[in-house]
Amino acid sequence: MADSNSNSREILASFLANSDARCPSCRYALRGCMSDKCPECGCELGLAVVGAGPSTSTWWFAAIAGCGVAALITLLLLVALLDNVAGVLRNPWLPQNVRSGFTSVSELPQWSRIFIVVALNAFIGLLMAWVIARRRAFCQWSRRHRTWVGLVCWLSPAIVLAFIAWLTR
Numbered sequence: 511m512a513d514s515n516s517n518s519r520e521i522l523a524s525f526l527a528n529s530d531a532r533c534p535s536c537r538y539a540l541r542g543c544m545s546d547k548c549p550e551c552g553c554e555l556g557l558a559v560v561g562a563g564p565s566t567s568t569w570w571f572a573a574i575a576g577c578g579v580a581a582l583i584t585l586l587l588l589v590a591l592l593d594n595v596a597g598v599l600r601n602p603w604l605p606q607n608v609r610s611g612f613t614s615v616s617e618l619p620q621w622s623r624i625f626i627v628v629a630l631n632a633f634i635g636l637l638m639a640w641v642i643a644r645r646r647a648f649c650q651w652s653r654r655h656r657t658w659v660g661l662v663c664w665l666s667p668a669i670v671l672a673f674i675a676w677l678t679r
Contacts, residue, residue, distance in 0.1 A: 518546070518557075519545075519546050522557055523544045526540050529541060533555070536551040536553070551649075554649075568660070569648075569656045570645060570656075572660045572664040573664060574642065576666045577637055577641060580634045581635060583674075587674060588631060591619070594620070597617070598617075598618060604618065626677060634670070637666070
């Protein structure tokens with residue numbers, strides 16, 4: 511069994527010696543690689559006959575893009591909410607006007623919404639950091655697991671927008 515494993519490594523190294531092959535996970539150029547692991551991300555390499563479906567990294571990139579857009583949306587919402595706080599700081603008589611009935615309560619900062627958006631932004635940031643940290647392991651997950659993680663992260667902007675719509679109703 512050990513001879514078979516070393517023979518596989520020799521065949522892989524001989525293939526990679528003059529090949530323009532790239533790592534299926536991180537797209538690192540593997541020309542001249544003598545190992546059975548990608549030197550960039552650590553993904554295990556092997557020669558096989560496979561279908562021409564999407565690469566492992568497709569869902570990883572979709573997850574990163576989705577988390578990035580969701581983080582941008584929440585950041586823009588947070589800036590808008592904090593602009594409301596700045597308006598009160600610029601107009602210190604605004605709370606008195608609200609108590610007197612001259613101004614609407616909606617002019618005052620909505621602290622609970624600010625807290626929720628900050629927490630949502632932190633959650634999305636942690637999710638994105640988790641996906642980035644799992645890049646090495648991503649190619650070893652099952653296709654089903656990669657698809658679900660990538661799809662949920664890719665759809666996270668829509669989930670965030672739905673949550674914001676619910677929050678502002």
